[in-house]
Amino acid sequence: MNGVSKQRLLLATRNANKTREVREILGSGWEVEDLTARPDLPEVEETGVTFEENARLKAVAGSTHYDGWVLADDSGLEVDALGGAPGVRSARFAGEGADMEANRALLIEKLRDVRGKERSGRFHCVLALAKGGEVVRVFHGTIEGVITPAERGTGGFGYDSLFVPEGACRTFAEMSGAQKHALSHRGRALAALAAYLTRGAEATA
Numbered sequence: 102m103n104g105v106s107k108q109r110l111l112l113a114t115r116n117a118n119k120t121r122e123v124r125e126i127l128g129s130g131w132e133v134e135d136l137t138a139r140p141d142l143p144e145v146e147e148t149g150v151t152f153e154e155n156a157r158l159k160a161v162a163g164s165t166h167y168d169g170w171v172l173a174d175d176s177g178l179e180v181d182a183l184g185g186a187p188g189v190r191s192a193r194f195a196g197e198g199a200d201m202e203a204n205r206a207l208l209i210e211k212l213r214d215v216r217g218k219e220r221s222g223r224f225h226c227v228l229a230l231a232k233g234g235e236v237v238r239v240f241h242g243t244i245e246g247v248i249t250p251a252e253r254g255t256g257g258f259g260y261d262s263l264f265v266p267e268g269a270c271r272t273f274a275e276m277s278g279a280q281k282h283a284l285s286h287r288g289r290a291l292a293a294l295a296a297y298l299t300r301g302a303e304a305t306a
């Protein structure tokens with residue numbers, strides 16, 4: 102770190118996979134905490150109809166309890182043949198409280214008769230950055246791809262074993278973390294965030 106202090110941020114999530122990926126992508130110059138150690142803070146109801154609305158809700162809620170940068174990630178998979186579903190409902194596609202195995206099984210079932218290019222979709226990640234209870238900036242990242250008919254691979258999380266990004270032949274779950282992050286919606290959104298925060302830090306140095 103050449104004597105430069107680490108930048109700190111609170112990631113307003115209880116999804117440990119998101120935290121792991123954010124730490125991997127941002128690297129060692131950042132200290133990233135999340136809400137897993139804060140059971141006292143209430144769950145935020147994701148009432149928004151867009152990723153951005155939900156990211157903003159989570160960022161503002163987290164920011165009222167934390168002195169410093171708070172980042173919220175709202176993300177999910179949009180499938181064209183399903184009119185954009187599961188979309189903002191990606192975590193609860195098979196119903197409230199459903200686990201990801203059930204969500205993936207439902208996606209496989211719904212696309213059973215859909216062939217080839219019709220199986221197109223994309224992952225979206227929207228990051229809302231807040232401070233002092235207000236959103237200061239929003240960052241978007243998207244990766245186009247196709248949904249596989251069956252699960253492939255054991256890496257990653259969520260829908261990774263069903264998604265082949267454009268230009269690749271492996272699913273995200275068949276890639277290393279670094280390979281996924283170089284292409285992923287979260288990697289793209291975080292690159293924009295890191296550039297923004299680094300510029301800000303330089304401007305105030």
Ligand code: ITT
Pocket residue numbers: 113114115116119147174175176177178191192201224257258259260261285287
């Ligand atoms: P928080 O709201 O606490 O952040 P969550 O899991 O509920 O956690 P979301 O509401 O943003 O988060 O739901 C996103 C879902 O979309 C997530 O549970 C995954 O199933 C899926 N998802 C998001 N990013 C993904 C990725 O990189 N790979 C695979 N699936 C992903």
